[in-house]
Amino acid sequence: AVGEAFGFLYLTYGLPNVVRDEKAIAGVSSSQMFTELFNKQHIVDAIGSAFKKRPGNDRIKLLALLLCHALVMAPMMGEQAVIFLFAKYKFNWDAGAFAAFMTYRMISGFLG
Structure with a gap:
């Protein structure tokens, strides 16, 4: 989580803004x-x-990586599909409820 926070800060404040070359496009x-x-x-x-x-x-x-x-x-x-099927049958969730759960799971994992 700390690495993700540093990455977010670097993306927000560390990278310079790229000026679009309107003539080129x-x-x-x-x-x-x-x-x-x-x-x-x-x-x-x-x-x-x-x-x-x-x-x-x-x-x-590189190839080993x-x-x-x-x-x-x-x-x-593959686990994502199995978790969706489990949640669909066990909790009677639809795709929207599962997406909300996965969003919560991702945010809680990001925060630690």
């Missing part, structure tokens, strides 16, 4: 922005950056 249409946002090359570059050569064994460390993240997050995401 003046001639770009919404469809061009959408196409650029979902460009397949960005996905290829992102995946390739994990496998590029790095000094020492940093590539292995990504694997650990996937192994931790997959059960957590």
Whole structure:
């Protein structure tokens, strides 16, 4: 919780505001922005950056970190579905009540 509080303060006060360059986006249409946002090359570059050569064994460390993240997050995401089904049948909650519960759970976890 303390780390999250420091992160929030850093985001609020530590990061400089970025000034938008209106000239750079003046001639770009919404469809061009959408196409650029979902460009397949960005996905290829992102995946390739994990496998590029790095000094020492940093590539292995990065891949191990990504694997650990996937192994931790997959059960957590599956748990959300099980908790929803449990709350739906045990307490007769709908999606709105479950969303309120999860919001309360997240805020109480943030506060510690």
